[in-house]
Amino acid sequence: MLVAVGCARHKGEVPEISDIFDRVARRRRRDRAQPDYAGFDFIRAAMLDGIAERLDTVKRDFTDMLDLGCFDTSFAPAGARVARVDAGLAFARAAGGVQADEDRLPFADASFDCVISAGVLDQVNDLPGALTLARRVLRPDGLFLGALVGGGSLPTLRAAFRAVEGERPAARLHPQIDVRSAGDLLVRAGFALPVADVETIEVDYGSLGTMLDDLRGMAATNLLRARSPLTRGTLGAAAASFAAAADVDGRTHERIDIVFLTGWAPDASQPQPAKRGSATSSLAQALGGARDSRS
Known part of the structure; x- marks a missing residue:
């Protein structure tokens, strides 16, 4: 997902210079979380519900799908073969998948007709690269559906640490991607017909x-x-x-914005934007006609 409080870096680690996130720590924490994950999967469950709703609007069948950052086998659409990959060995092994980081996929180009990813893209060091790889492993006109915790999430937690550590607190929360930046990333990765939208849940x-x-x-x-x-x-x-932000019942409200990403691997059969200069009338003519009709 995206957040929060941490401990010191593991000794003996040799990270890549460009890495923002600690790959070793990520694998270890996913392995620790795996045995009891079913009791804490409510945010990913909301993401998968949103992905399922978007899949239902697509009037075609997908037979070869990739669950990118799988956690478990809860994504299991009827009639489809689902390959699973996770950065954590324990999650990958329990799901019958392979262990790999999202920006280092081991699959050949054009291997799948649909790729989904719920709850991991905001922990990826090279997110543009990961999205590009997701597009490359798709066949032409293949569908990508992703969901991640987006910008504006966890304002109460952020405010709590800001109150304690001032306006320049220690690095305790991950950078967040807002819905507009998410759409730009889809375009940068080469997806056609990109759409990014957001849904909010409160806990x-x-x-x-x-x-x-x-x-x-x-x-x-x-x-x-x-x-x-x-x-x-x-x-x-x-x-x-x-606790000071709690309501009269002693409950503190937290907001989580889920950004959903939709994009298609380019294909000649897809709708294409009109060529520049192909319009048969000008905007000035249209506005002039509108002014005439109101006079």
Whole structure:
């Protein structure tokens, strides 16, 4: 997914210079989360529901599908063969898939007619590269559907740490991608007919500790290479700030924006934009006609 509180980097790690996220920490945390993940999958479940709704609007059948960042086998459309890949060995093994990072896919070009990805794209070091690879493994006119936690999410958690650490807090939350940037990334990756839209869900928490338990359970804690240890004092002060935002029932509201991505692998059969200069009348003529009709 995307967020939150972290610990020190693993010793002995040799990251790539361009990496934002700690690949080793990500694999280890996914492996730790795998045994109990079913109890913490509510955000990904909402993403998969949205993906299923979008699939239902497409009037064609998909037979060879890729679940990119699979977590488990909960994505299982009837009549389709689903290959699964996950950055964590435990998730990949339990799902009968392969272990690989999303920006290092092991599949040949044009292997699938549909690729879906729910809940992992905001933890990928090379997101433009990962989207480009997703487009390349699609056959012509193949469909990509993705979902990720987007910009504006977790405002209460952000405010709690900002209140404790000031306007320049330690790197505790991941960079977030808003819906407009998501659409631009689809275009950059070479998708045709790109669409990005957002849906919001709200979750109530009795304490910051409960929220952090959820984030650990869904393998969504801080994976930034530049993360710093969280002291007990900082955590306690952030918990108090989080609790101060609670309603009269003692529940603190948190918002999560889910950005959905839709794109198609280019194909000659798809609708094409009109060629520049092909219009038969000008905008000035149209506006002039409109002014005449109102006079």
